[in-house]
Amino acid sequence: MGEIGSENWNLDSLYEGVSESTRLKDCIHNLKQDIRKLKEELARYKNLSEQSILVSIIKKVQASMKQAFEIDDFLICASSADVKNKDVSKLLEESAHLKANLDSINVEINQLLGSLTDLEWNHLLQFPEIKLNQFYLEERRQKARDQLPVELEKVISQLSVNGFKGWENHYDQFISELEIPVRKDGNQKMLSIAQAFNEAMFSSDREERQQIAQSLHHICNQNAETFASILNRIAGFRLDVYRLRGWDHLLKESLEQNRIQEQTLQMMLTTIKENQGILKSFLKRKAKVLRVDSIGWYDILSPSFTSNQKLTYQEAMNTVIQQFHRFSEKLGNFAERAFQNGWVEAENRGDKAPGAFCASMPVAKESRVFLTFAGHKQDVVTMAHELGHGYHNAILHEEPFFSQQKGTSVAETASTFAENLVLDAAINQADNDEEKLALLEMKIMSSLIYLGLIPIMFDFEWNLYQKRKDGLLSGEEISDLMKKAAANSFYDGIVEEMDSFQWITTGHFYDMEKAFYNIPYTVGFMFSNGVYARAKEEGSSFQKQYDELLQNSGRMSVEQLAETYLGVDIQTKAFWETSLQPTVDAIQKYKELSEKLIKK
Template identity: 45%
Template sequence: MEQTTSQNWNLDTLYAGGSQSAELKNLIVEIKSVLEELSEGLKAYQEYGQAADNRSFLKLLNQFQYARSGWDELDDFVICLYSQDVQDSEAVVLLDESAVIKAKLDSVQIDLDEALANFPEDRWNEFMEHEEVKAYSFYLEERRNTVKDRLPVEMERLINVLSVNGIKAWEQHQQQLLAKMKVPIGSAGEEQEVSIGQAMNEAMYAEDRSLRQQAAEAIAETCADQAEDFATALNRISGFRLDVYEQRGWHNVLKEAVEQNRIQEESIRALVKSIDDNKDLYRAYFQRKVALTGLEQVSWFDLETPIFASEEKITYSAAKDIIIKQFQQFSEKLGQFAERAFEEGWIETENRSDKAGGGFCASMPLSNESRIFMTYRENYQDIVTLAHEFGHAYHNFILHDEPAFAQQKGTSVAESASTFLENLVLDAAIGHTTNEKEKLALLEVKIKDGLKYVVSVPNMYRFEQEFYARRKNGQLTVEEINNLIKEVESDFYGGIIEGSAPYKWMYISHFYSADKPFFNIPYTIGYLFSNGIYSLAKEATGDFQEKYDELLRNSGRMTVEQLAQNYLDADVTKTDFWDASQQALKEAIEEYLRLTEKYIE
């Protein structure tokens, strides 16, 4: 008898009792206590000035690292609680509690940064030579330099306090609006209300086009009814951010984003130019898809729907076997890690209505574990998503052995590990199939995933840039935001499709991130950077697995430019690297165009 694999995670092994967990509440009390002690300790340290010794400062750093790891674990755990059951009102309360603690953590971070900035140069150089400090010296140097571009510490602390009921409150409000949004789908008499994620799945993947169209229209109608609330949230988040930038004297709205992602703006410009240079081939793929539909008019949901969808249903147990096998072939360490995650209940994949949409990987640095969240619907796209989240979990696994400061990585690098494992799983499936239509189905998965990063995400990046430019002159109306999305999308899709999805700005939550501005483009950076790593892996022999682990381990100690130079011998400020990183996607599209030629003759 075949052993079934559980599709529900186990959160009780972390904090038993969920949102009622006494152990979780003890963690909250402990983090608050450490932050209070740390805050007083930093004040005392600053008062001593030159007389303060390095050993006492090292103690403060260790306390802060514990508090940082504690909050990371608390916040991700509470997100897990809320995502598994959006009706859990206690989880909502805990989310707010976490936001308050984060504000305190950020306030202490400001004090710590000031202490770093006030270090005399001779003592600083001596401190950097301390054996324990060397492991996270990159982070300390980075924070010390960051202070130079900020306001006086009292003003930065005030901004941080006000953000709890300002920008962060608006982010939470959008999350709650989206979680509560219900879309009516189905025929009259059999209509049911589903989450936006389930409605999107129906619009993109229902076999009957009339059902897809009904779902798309229902999404548009539901979004139209609630658009004013989302527009208010988006305007307030961007307005708060622009006000802060103005006070700091920042004229470049990308400044914070490039700092967070440890990448130069020059590298992003090279990336975007490289993508634009390949736009004609990407358009050719969509034009071929339109031709293959046989429809006179197509809309956005037609482009998402597979033409050669695999007829094979892949059980979750089979997905588990595929994941472990492909990971094992690359690295025994990676394969064993995947086995542990499945066996110990780290993964939530059940398809049910009371859970949130989307997918993520939660890091639990105090517990040295991760949790993966998604909805599995027995297709290859979901296996790829599972591999993607496993990439994050494996990256966490490597970093959990490092000091908390050395675990802090930019989103772009964080996405590299996830995309790498996507490629590992999908390319193996494409290479092993002998059935042409099955191969075309898998190629579509690979191409669709790639175009998300080189077409959809860059379009959202352009939308954000223009939105912020206009927002400086005042709030944008729903109609203006919709038109802006249409303008950006028509620049690429013009002449290919008739109807776009003008309300996508409402349900792409990355637009509403309080802590991470321009939170879309890092995914493109990570996707292409990972492709560069993957290309090297296919050609490499010997100890590449160890080098791969080393790259992940140093992701909290280097910029994107440094990682590329050290491990890929590449210059990411030039288009050559980004051109090469798109080569595998271009080859997949060219093969798809060649194989499908006969279907439109």
């Protein structure tokens, strides 16, 4: 077990030896055998049609999916901690095949569930194993009814490997090979697209941001037609599948994946648009702070104020634990357990993958949190965010695996909630205006992403698919759609230099599994802010409701969760306006504190 305060996680406690683990290899072998037996049982059920056999199959599929999910997340952890480990890469490929085989079985089960009469389904619900997972299985039953016959769905799945998935892989490979030439410290060096984009957005030197942004756009422009070809084929494949299934609504798949109704989504977007003046007021103030007449896309997320305060890892852990305990003993105890048991990988070293995530280990009933800690306040906020995911996992691990499945729109609830606990405390405890402004800006940046940038991406993607129905689009036409979406947003009249190639640098547009992948994060951000507002209002009496909300996040729609645990109708504007209030308050405070600084 990792020592208290250790910056390295313990993967050996899950599968000793990691990529060399005998237990891991045994689990993979046994899973292959279980999948083979499941296929045989499915064939037997089709001949006999005995419900007890179907119940047995569903139980075994649930167990196999649980094991496969843990293996895949474990291997992602191992790969992220050591990006050069080729043995892990091979095991990840093996894991992908296991998941594909399970997907094939699930297609058949979905069709079997969909073919049941209401009388047969009600009889099946008499089995406790089925009743426990009723919500999830009814979703799958409806999904089957909305799809093509099983053999055609299997054909689509097979064709997608070299079609849908093939184009996504081509995008990943092509963009990873591009290099952006930049001058830094008097020398020219080559950056990846991701590195250049981060430098362009977050560098504290405005001239450097401008130079990198120009270089990034130059390379994107040179390769725009190739990326347009990839995006055209991904959008075209998705539209063809929708047409074959008889789906005439572009958002059908996304709404169902995220368990949210269109009326709710549109009400949220309308509320955001009606209040975009608050984001505009921040950008106007930011232009004054930067002492420029107008700003470019590369200025939006760059820090105007920076916190010079550094923290040790021990101080960061203590901060998270303390603030978690302030909300509830259960949440605080979870954070202590995560640190004590070696669930967190935070060391700042070169052989790690970038980014941060939380991996769920449903068989072990544990999580693993990945980040790189460099001593900044933002690192503490990231740590809290990912541990929030871990707390959500811990509560769901007590539920059947099928009932652990949640949409992105509620998956961010606990993480954003935990982030708010730590960031708000830091803002309140800041001992000078510069420090407080840096922390306020950190909070506002999240709002700019979720309330400003992601709605732009949503508008763009909607218009892209509408245009793609009429034929192929050139790189220039796609860039024009991007610019129009940006111009019709909080950018209007303030941001002069648009990021017309955001459609190239945003990987979510090329994701085959999830259409309109970006907008659920805005739903999650807003929903969590609404939950957080209720927690602040009710104090300790809300702790039990909060845990129950998380516990049932795999069993209810977003609307049902809000009605049951918050007592609100989120298809009305009031809830979303409440969710906007933390952003309004943060920007107002930022403007107040920065007023005297811009007059100097």
